[in-house]
Amino acid sequence: MPDAMLPHDLTPIGMFLAADYIVKAVMIGLAFASVVTWSVWLAKVIELMGARRKLLRDLRKVEQSGSLGEACARLPKSNGDIAILARAAADELKRSHDAMNHEGVKERIASLFNRIEAAAARRMTRGTGILATIGSTGPFVGLFGTVWGIMNSFIGISKAHTTNLAVVAPGIAEALLATALGLVAAIPAVMIFNMFARAITGYRGLLGDGSAELMRMVSRDLDRADFFLHRRAAE
Numbered sequence: 112m113p114d115a116m117l118p119h120d121l122t123p124i125g126m127f128l129a130a131d132y133i134v135k136a137v138m139i140g141l142a143f144a145s146v147v148t149w150s151v152w153l154a155k156v157i158e159l160m161g162a163r164r165k166l167l168r169d170l171r172k173v174e175q176s177g178s179l180g181e182a183c184a185r186l187p188k189s190n191g192d193i194a195i196l197a198r199a200a201a202d203e204l205k206r207s208h209d210a211m212n213h214e215g216v217k218e219r220i221a222s223l224f225n226r227i228e229a230a231a232a233r234r235m236t237r238g239t240g241i242l243a244t245i246g247s248t249g250p251f252v253g254l255f256g257t258v259w260g261i262m263n264s265f266i267g268i269s270k271a272h273t274t275n276l277a278v279v280a281p282g283i284a285e286a287l288l289a290t291a292l293g294l295v296a297a298i299p300a301v302m303i304f305n306m307f308a309r310a311i312t313g314y315r316g317l318l319g320d321g322s323a324e325l326m327r328m329v330s331r332d333l334d335r336a337d338f339f340l341h342r343r344a345a346e
Contacts, residue, residue, distance in 0.1 A: 130285040137256030141292040144245045148300045169193035170321045179328045192231045193321040199223045213333045224322040235311045246301035253293015260286025
């Protein structure tokens with residue numbers, strides 16, 4: 112290979128332009144994956160911060176309430192998960208107003224709470240799966256680009272009939288750039304995924320506190336209903 116044809120520009124842009132088309136495709140794919148990672152990070156940070164702020168606000172209102180009806184009155188326009196739990200419990204109590212077995216009412220409300228909490232968890236984790244995929248496959252995709260690039264470099268060396276470092280180094284550097292991009296895409300994806308996993312676990316814990324407080328309210332309301340019913344019967 113003549114010296115005039117050697118890719119002397121060893122900047123990242125120069126190595127990308129001089130790389131094989133398959134290595135270029137790998138690099139473009141990894142760059143796109145990195146953009147997706149940071150886009151998901153921004154979107155989920157905004158979503159989680161808003162949801163957590165709303166959850167804490169509604170949880171304080173529930174803790175300040177003395178009954179389920181009062182809690183629902185304090186959350187008339189809220190679309191947060193705590194408000195959804197409170198309205199679901201109130202609706203089930205209305206449907207079960209003539210039920211004789213209060214334990215059955217509590218079981219039905221607990222089942223509703225479990226489904227609502229599961230739906231909230233699915234909503235919170237939506238979009239984070241792509242981070243796990245990028246984090247686990249990014250290095251291997253980069254390694255594929257590196258292997259392909261080094262293979263082409265060895266083919267070029269055999270055709271040039273020389274082992275001159277000026278011939279060998281540019282092709283190997285281009286190939287290693289693919290691995291570097293794979294790590295650049297994968298490392299932030301793994302770190303962001305773990306950050307979201309911890310944040311979502313904390314959110315579910317707060318939501319569990321809210322559902323437990325609402326269940327205590329339901330139990331108190333049912334006991335009060337029994338008390339007043341027995342009192343009227345005694346009178």
